[in-house]
Amino acid sequence: MPNRFRPGEAELPQRETELIARRDAVLGASYRLQYRKPVHFVRGEGMWLYDPDNRAYLDFYNNVPSLGHCHPEVNAAMAEQAARLSANTRYLEPKLVDYAERLVGTFPAEMDRVVFTCTGSESNDLALRIARLVSGNEGVIVTSYAYHGTSAAVAAVSPNLGAAVNLSPTVRMVALPGPSGVPDDQAASFFEAQVRAAITDLQRRGIGVAALLFDSIFSSDGVWIDPPGFIAGAVEAVREAGGLVISDEVQPGFGRTGSHMWGFERHGIVPDLATLGKPMGNGFPIGAVVGRQHPMELFGQTARYSNTFAGNTVGIAAASAVLTVLQRDGILEKVVAVSRRLRTGLELVAAHSPGIRAIRNAGLFFGVDIGSDASSSMERRMLALDLVNAMRDDGVLISTTAANEDALKIRPPLVCEDEHVDKFLVVFEAALRKCTL
Amino acid sequence: MPNRFRPGEAELPQRETELIARRDAVLGASYRLQYRKPVHFVRGEGMWLYDPDNRAYLDFYNNVPSLGHCHPEVNAAMAEQAARLSANTRYLEPKLVDYAERLVGTFPAEMDRVVFTCTGSESNDLALRIARLVSGNEGVIVTSYAYHGTSAAVAAVSPNLGAAVNLSPTVRMVALPGPSGVPDDQAASFFEAQVRAAITDLQRRGIGVAALLFDSIFSSDGVWIDPPGFIAGAVEAVREAGGLVISDEVQPGFGRTGSHMWGFERHGIVPDLATLGKPMGNGFPIGAVVGRQHPMELFGQTARYSNTFAGNTVGIAAASAVLTVLQRDGILEKVVAVSRRLRTGLELVAAHSPGIRAIRNAGLFFGVDIGSDASSSMERRMLALDLVNAMRDDGVLISTTAANEDALKIRPPLVCEDEHVDKFLVVFEAALRKCTL
Structure with a gap:
């Protein structure tokens, strides 16, 4: 910094x-x-x-x-709910379900399940847990200067943190076409080749590919977003290798790109998991993993995951007000x-x-x-x-x-x-x- | 469950x-x-x-x-602050510092530094990152049915999560004297012997000891809190081996035990790090790691750690109101x-x-x-x-x-x-x- x-x-x-x-x-x-x-x-x-x-x-x-x-409307929703109830997700409470339905309604139809967290780091940490359990593999592919958060597992796949934070032996970094000076018409094949080489290396070492994890606006790499769709071939390659595709929407999500609610839409792909954070509650600590049914079900039925604060009704009220304003205005x-x-x-x-x-x-x-x-x-x-x-x-x-x-x-x-x-x-x-x- | x-x-x-x-x-x-x-x-x-x-x-x-x-007073503090400012910790803002000073003021004098998080899981995850960096070791010792949270690193040292969540190869579990039927007058030596055996095993494998991590009220093990002080010998053994002592105060902290503000005080020890969560904001997602200067400084100067939501002024306002009520009433x-x-x-x-x-x-x-x-x-x-x-x-x-x-x-x-x-x-x-x- x-x-x-x-x-x-x-x-x-x-x-x-x-x-x-x-x-x-x-x-x-x-x-x-x-x-x-x-x-x-x-x-x-x-x-x-x-x-x-x-x-x-x-x-x-x-x-x-x-x-x-x-924002007065978000704050009013938060204060009103705080005065009424801050319930956790082990109790039935309709507002949690209402918001969950509205949130997944903003995603492609295949992505119809949500688990709430408190921060973008928790979202990425959970997404990696899901990807590793579902794929049975450990390897993670990220971009050269990726930053995905602060937990131990996520910091270990965040080369942006610099030399003092050890990278995981199971992470591989791939160069983006833009900062490498690759022209737009070769961007997709360049990126796919990078990712395929990383897959081969992970497989040769018996690590395998759990996930391609990318910020769909590539913010910490320097905001390299063009040409739209340049990641499509890499996404396919990861799926062929049994890995999951995780779009980190902490930066681009909730309409930052204007053209779309979610950054991955700009690239014409549908990830297996999307991770949400920062603007979700306009300041209230709330995040989420939204994903396809298969990985979400398999993880949930196999492992135990419970997050005390996540999905509490006050955060849900704030997030719900944010979504209302985004859509209505x-x-x-x-x-x-x-x-x-x-x-x-x-x-x-x-x-x-x-x-x-x-x-x-x-x-x-x-x-x-x-x-x-x-x-x-x-x-x-x-x-x-x-x-x-x-x-x-x-x-x-x-x-x-x-x-x-x-x-x-x-x-x-x-x-x-x-x-x-x-x-x-x-x-x-x-x-x-x-x-x- | x-x-x-x-x-x-x-x-x-x-x-x-x-x-x-x-x-x-x-x-x-x-x-x-x-x-x-x-x-x-x-x-x-x-x-x-x-x-x-x-x-x-x-x-x-x-x-x-x-x-x-x-709680009306906590909610009023939260709403009032939300209407004024939700600042992050990269900007100067006096309320963050005021609360940090008050919070560390409730700890023994040696524990005079704090880093805020959003959840107890984030607190334990960060404490493990600190302990591993400072000790240069990887091994973690926990109790037989310990639960320390949801992040990948913390779930991997939480045997309570059951067989479907893989434990880390670098974690060792130790039995508590109570559930093992050990009488009170042998409890301390029993526990110390368990921990010393775990240390020896970790050292023999070249893993070394990064931390003894324990919930000072041993809640998920079944609330085995007696006799007070039974952990003291184990604490010494871990320090001799170069490991840090982490008291997970997510359950016992903020006065749950009545006799003390922090659960470790009941055992007459001063840990290197204490991790806080659940009741800290009476529902607002806020946690912290409070610790001694040396590990907190060494980690902070070496690694990069930044948590977007943690320490935001609204959470600080809620936590500050909680501390006020706890002390005043x-x-x-x-x-x-x-x-x-x-x-x-x-x-x-x-x-x-x-x-x-x-x-x-x-x-x-x-x-x-x-x-x-x-x-x-x-x-x-x-x-x-x-x-x-x-x-x-x-x-x-x-x-x-x-x-x-x-x-x-x-x-x-x-x-x-x-x-x-x-x-x-x-x-x-x-x-x-x-x-x-």
């Missing part, structure tokens, strides 16, 4: 210096603060976060409150429209700036490659970091991604409107002028 | 039959309903849960809402008093019933061994199951535990009062009269 606070790098007001000292004295050292000068928030509303001096920051980064900060259509405005604006900026090499997006998830073709990878990373921090100083929140962390990660709440896009573009252009190679 | 619904075993009203059919058609098969006739709730308040016909059930089982169902003292009343009452019942072999408790966590000395293990298990279901039919909720599931698990919210105990005892005595060997 290059975009982080490092003591001594920037001068901070006493109020923040003291709060950081208190944090450091009580929180585990794994906690990182974002930005060279950390931000300090006490209030949120819609697209905006406010610091103690009531200075407003435009949020173009947070994908958990995808309906906006402190036509959020996906709005995402398509506003993301076009943002893309056009970024392209206009790029046309006048040598600092932008490429713009990729699916709906409101943008990856913008920073640096000129002549710049070194270190220069690119530093420029991306400078830009992110210049924008933070001007009251707009984004961060970085990609293997070299030289792509801007732009990922506003889905309720982003034209006026927010225009404000973002003004600040972005100003930051580009300030920061030079 | 013997205390569960099995289709066809009991006649159910149409309303419940239909709801179960809808559940089965959409939820993964891992979901289990408790009781032969599942309960169906739509409202909760304090010690009571209400079905759609407004019939009241006395809750002597749920330890998540430990301040009672739908003298809940622990009340637990001591009311648990004495319950114990005395149970002993009186036992004196007139051949169906009770033993009563064990630490505060408001009771294990009551069912069946006469002459009964078979199958007879005991069936009697325990009959009792639990007879009480459910009479409007009181408990369940079973222990290796043979022949112990009643009695675990009311901590706000249980004399009148609830008296009601419980009346229904318990009636159930004993109805159910015979």
Whole structure:
């Protein structure tokens, strides 16, 4: 995480210096603060976060409150349910079933079963347990800079975590066509060949293939989403080898791409399992695994799995309100429209700036490659970091991604409107002028 | 889970039959309903849960809402914070730090660092990651019927999950003195000998000892808590071998034992890490690992760990309200008093019933061994199951535990009062009269 606070790098007001000292004295050292000068928030509303001096920051980064900060309707549903009942799933309670039916109703007909969790990490951890039990194999194939979460099993298949977190001996990484410079018309065959080689290697070692696990928007790899459908051959190859296909929808799910509710739909495939998290409850900790009947039944009938908090009625009420708003207010259509405005604006900026090499997006998830073709990878990373921090100083929140962390990660709440896009573009252009190679 | 619904075993009203059919058609098969006739709730308040016909059930089982169902003060704190801000831990926000300081303030001085999670499973999973990284070893020692959660890594050290969930090759189980029939004066040396043998075995195989992981109230083993301090020698042995001591406080923590805030205190030891969950937010999904500085720092500085939802301000607000109520209202003292009343009452019942072999408790966590000395293990298990279901039919909720599931698990919210105990005892005595060997 290059975009982080490092003591001594920037001068901070006493109020923040003291709060950081208190944090450091009580929180585990794994906690990182974002930005060279950390931000300090006490209030949120819609697209905006406010610091103690009531200075407003435009949020173009947070994908958990995808309906906006402190959404009144979601909060009312949560509060009302909390006052009535927070039941667990070992008791009959109709709202759990109502929501489960509505949720699987947004998936292809083959994916008609759901198990709830509390986090995206728990979803991916459970999906791997299901895939390993159902396939009888151990091997997992992921992309080169994949990140799938924090549990031991999931961290061990997340190369993005870096050298200090040991990878599982049973995971194989495959390169994506985009960052490898493969042209679109060869992308599918390139990716399939990578995956077939990984399958062969896993089989030669007697490990076998349990799953192909991928974020269908490839966010931590740098948002490499094109061409649509490039993963189809790889999906088939994994199925032929007896493995399951797991689409990690924690980032792209619930309409982030605008064109579809679920990222895998953009690729024209139907996975065996999909894992949900972040925006599902607009902030309430809730996730899920949605899947086909066979793996879900076989796992459930064989193994014991029970998650105390997951599916509790309060989380269900929050998630249900989120789904209602998404569907009723036509959020996906709005995402398509506003993301076009943002893309056009970024392209206009790029046309006048040598600092932008490429713009990729699916709906409101943008990856913008920073640096000129002549710049070194270190220069690119530093420029991306400078830009992110210049924008933070001007009251707009984004961060970085990609293997070299030289792509801007732009990922506003889905309720982003034209006026927010225009404000973002003004600040972005100003930051580009300030920061030079 | 013997205390569960099995289709066809009991006649159910149409309303419940239909709801179960809808559940089965959409939820993964891992979901289990408790009781032969599942309960169906739509409202909760304090010690009571209400079905759609407004019939009241006395809750002597749920330890998540430990301040009672739908606690108004906790809910108000949650709703108020949700309306203001749900910040993540990468931004400065004072309430996170305030609560972290208060929480570690309830621990021995050596344990002064905290990392938040969303569930007890995530807490145990993280604690194992820390122990393995810090010790450089892989082996984990647990008790014979331990249950520590649902993630892949934690399920693999949870023998309680049964044969269908593979145990890790690096886990070793040790017998507890109580269920082995060892007298109290030999309990400590017996347990230490078990643990030393496990250490030797792990070392002989080059696995080494990463951790002794134990629920300090040994709930899934059957609530074997005496004599206090019997684990001390084992703790020393593990430390000598370079392993960490992890106290799983998901069940005993936050005052369940009455005598102490944390279960390990009852044994006079200070672990390296303690894992928290269930009652921490009175229903809001929040957990934590609290630990000594050295392992927490070493892990945090080496590995990357970031948990999106964990430590979000809304969960912190709920947890903070829980801690305030626990401390301000003298809940622990009340637990001591009311648990004495319950114990005395149970002993009186036992004196007139051949169906009770033993009563064990630490505060408001009771294990009551069912069946006469002459009964078979199958007879005991069936009697325990009959009792639990007879009480459910009479409007009181408990369940079973222990290796043979022949112990009643009695675990009311901590706000249980004399009148609830008296009601419980009346229904318990009636159930004993109805159910015979």
